[in-house]
Amino acid sequence: MAQRGPVLGLDFGTSNSAAGYLCNGAPRLIGMGPGQTTLPSTFFFNFDTRKTLIGEAANQALLDGIEGRFMRALKRVLGTPLMHEERQILNERVTFVDIIARFLNHIKTRAEAQAGTRFDRVLSGRPVVFHGLNDPREAGAEADLRACYRAAGFDEVDFMPEPEAAAIASGALEQTGEVGLIVDIGGGTSDFSVFRSTPDGVSVLANHGVRIGGTDFDRAISIERVMPLLGKGSELRKVMGPGASPVPNAIFNDLATWEKIPFLYTPQTRRMVAELVQMAFEREKLGRLANLLENELGHEVAFAVERGKIAANAGHGTSVIALDQIERGLCAALPPEALSACLAAHARMLGTGLRETLGFAGIGAADIDRVIYVGGSSLMSVVSDVVKAECPDARHSFSEVFTAVTDGLAIAAARG
Numbered sequence: 001m002a003q004r005g006p007v008l009g010l011d012f013g014t015s016n017s018a019a020g021y022l023c024n025g026a027p028r029l030i031g032m033g034p035g036q037t038t039l040p041s042t043f044f045f046n047f048d049t050r051k052t053l054i055g056e057a058a059n060q061a062l063l064d065g066i067e068g069r070f071m072r073a074l075k076r077v078l079g080t081p082l083m084h085e086e087r088q089i090l091n092e093r094v095t096f097v098d099i100i101a102r103f104l105n106h107i108k109t110r111a112e113a114q115a116g117t118r119f120d121r122v123l124s125g126r127p128v129v130f131h132g133l134n135d136p137r138e139a140g141a142e143a144d145l146r147a148c149y150r151a152a153g154f155d156e157v158d159f160m161p162e163p164e165a166a167a168i169a170s171g172a173l174e175q176t177g178e179v180g181l182i183v184d185i186g187g188g189t190s191d192f193s194v195f196r197s198t199p200d201g202v203s204v205l206a207n208h209g210v211r212i213g214g215t216d217f218d219r220a221i222s223i224e225r226v227m228p229l230l231g232k233g234s235e236l237r238k239v240m241g242p243g244a245s246p247v248p249n250a251i252f253n254d255l256a257t258w259e260k261i262p263f264l265y266t267p268q269t270r271r272m273v274a275e276l277v278q279m280a281f282e283r284e285k286l287g288r289l290a291n292l293l294e295n296e297l298g299h300e301v302a303f304a305v306e307r308g309k310i311a312a313n314a315g316h317g318t319s320v321i322a323l324d325q326i327e328r329g330l331c332a333a334l335p336p337e338a339l340s341a342c343l344a345a346h347a348r349m350l351g352t353g354l355r356e357t358l359g360f361a362g363i364g365a366a367d368i369d370r371v372i373y374v375g376g377s378s379l380m381s382v383v384s385d386v387v388k389a390e391c392p393d394a395r396h397s398f399s400e401v402f403t404a405v406t407d408g409l410a411i412a413a414a415r416g
Contacts, residue, residue, distance in 0.1 A: 009409025
């Protein structure tokens, strides 16, 4: 019987992705660039060269103002009808399955070059929930992701819940008897897992998740602090008779949502906004929106919001979301109290999700020995504040938040 080849552990994330395999008994992460072991899950389709750029190259092309289409947060499309709709990009008609498959193949090719071997098998991380408990899109989301891996060239595809992989990476296999809580806050989902370390491995007592993550934090901040500068909440003159009507919110909600931004750059949307400018009491604000759409600056604004969020979370006073790309000197202040207010609803959802997880596990907060934080967005103070309030007596660990899932997948892949 032929020996089966090695397995690649791969964490395809909403914002960033990583991969690794076990080498000499330890996880070895795939280099994604100089000094980088994570790859932004981003795409840029260059209209001039007709090439597709991935990761940091895609981000840089966007920031350089090159003419093209930028995409991010495609993981959130899994399980929706958008995944299989064909659309014209560059010289061909493709689906999101095709696009994500090319991204995964890029990682596969890098891994094979660095490891000196083929990876036909993959152990992929998956969130506890893609969309929500009992959501009919759940099964379709995993099936879509499996289809992406197969289209990328993997013959065998298995999945492991991301928090379980993080528990393995945290050394849970060596801590017999410990009861731990994994708090995995990604770009699109927040997962909680309660586990107990046993001599036979990690026993997961409960998995639970809510569909909020770092991109939702960004969206809330953008809607509350940035969109009012572009006309959200302002009023329009009625076409007939006196009075006023509010500017429709839909365009601002889409503009604050990473995966929906590319679909706003249409002649129809630009014409609609031009009409709104003519009817607006505050033309200057709606004029900024028109300028943003005309110059396709939506993702630059989203990056600015993300930078402002990170700076505000650092706790050095009032942060500023710089919007010079729209108008010189334009900015939105983001003091710590405004950040807390923007994320208050998300904090409540996180707290509810955590308490529900403990209930599913049949234990109390006092039974948790250690809390392990995973994912870049777990560094947000709104997250740790909620968890520490619920589990004040536990040890709280923030080591390897960006690569813990990938490390665990690499270890589990070799064991399995």
